[in-house]
Amino acid sequence: MDNTLTLIKTVYEINQLEEFATPQIILAGRSNVGKSSLINCLANRKKLAKISSTPGKTRSLNYYEVDPHGYFLVDLPGYGYARCSKSERAKWAKLIDQYMLDNPHIAAAVVLLDSRHSPQQNDLDLISYFKHCNVPILPIMTKADKSKQKDRAKIQNKWEDILKIKPLCVSSKTGMNRTRLWNLLDVTAIPELAEIEEEKKED
Numbered sequence: 001m002d003n004t005l006t007l008i009k010t011v012y013e014i015n016q017l018e019e020f021a022t023p024q025i026i027l028a029g030r031s032n033v034g035k036s037s038l039i040n041c042l043a044n045r046k047k048l049a050k051i052s053s054t055p056g057k058t059r060s061l062n063y064y065e066v067d068p069h070g071y072f073l074v075d076l077p078g079y080g081y082a083r084c085s086k087s088e089r090a091k092w093a094k095l096i097d098q099y100m101l102d103n104p105h106i107a108a109a110v111v112l113l114d115s116r117h118s119p120q121q122n123d124l125d126l127i128s129y130f131k132h133c134n135v136p137i138l139p140i141m142t143k144a145d146k147s148k149q150k151d152r153a154k155i156q157n158k159w160e161d162i163l164k165i166k167p168l169c170v171s172s173k174t175g176m177n178r179t180r181l182w183n184l185l186d187v188t189a190i191p192e193l194a195e196i197e198e199e200k201k202e203d
């Protein structure tokens with residue numbers, strides 16, 4: 001059975017944050033990298049998360065519940081959006097810091113990287129931030145339909161050198177690696193699911 005996603009909470013201000021004792025996987029990445037599109041692709045719905053060609057569309061922390069497993073995907077606001085004001089950027093940073101602070105329920109951060117571009121400083125900064133917070137990273141390369149396999153492999157290797165993990169290439173347009181990504185998310189949020197799958201194979 002396919003997982004389903006339901007938006008259960010949207011947070012714009014620090015005082016709207018609440019502690020959920022539920023495993024959480026963060027989705028993060030530069031503005032316009034394709035976070036909202038990936039959520040819609042995973043959900044198999046066109047308009048669950050708002051998509052726009054204007055960068056910086058998502059300005060809130062969005063909690064999506066994953067059924068039947070019961071963990072959350074948490075979409076973080078895009079960063080690196082040059083046209084938004086300094087004070088707005090500082091507000092986002094504070095909201096994210098507060099969300100991360102003393103949150104033992106974060107299982108991992110999916111870091112979305114554009115498969116057409118070499119590693120960029122703001123991607124590296126985001127990765128350092130999660131490392132500093134002791135949050136494991138799952139690198140994902142987005143918009144794979146927009147690049148040639150050969151070019152993508154070069155970028156993938158560069159990331160592998162830096163992260164020591166090979167990013168999974170996905171496309172929200174074609175659905176490439178959608179099921180693999182769901183499996184990865186499921187076992188990262190609920191490690192026991194990996195054991196259950198193994199047992200099924202042995203039976």
Ligand SMILES: Nc1nc2c(ncn2[C@@H]2O[C@H](COP(=O)(O)OP(=O)(O)OP(=O)(O)O)[C@@H](O)[C@H]2O)c(=O)[nH]1
Nearest residue numbers: 031032033034035036037056057058078143172173
């Ligand atoms: N061809 C192609 N286009 C994509 C893909 N994913 C996203 N896009 C396009 O890229 C643009 C930005 O996508 P969004 O999903 O809104 O990006 P975002 O990361 O949520 O952006 P912010 O909300 O600004 O942080 C839109 O025009 C999408 O249609 C993909 O896999 N393939």
Ligand SMILES: [Mg+2]
Nearest residue numbers: 035036057058
């Ligand atoms: Mg978005």
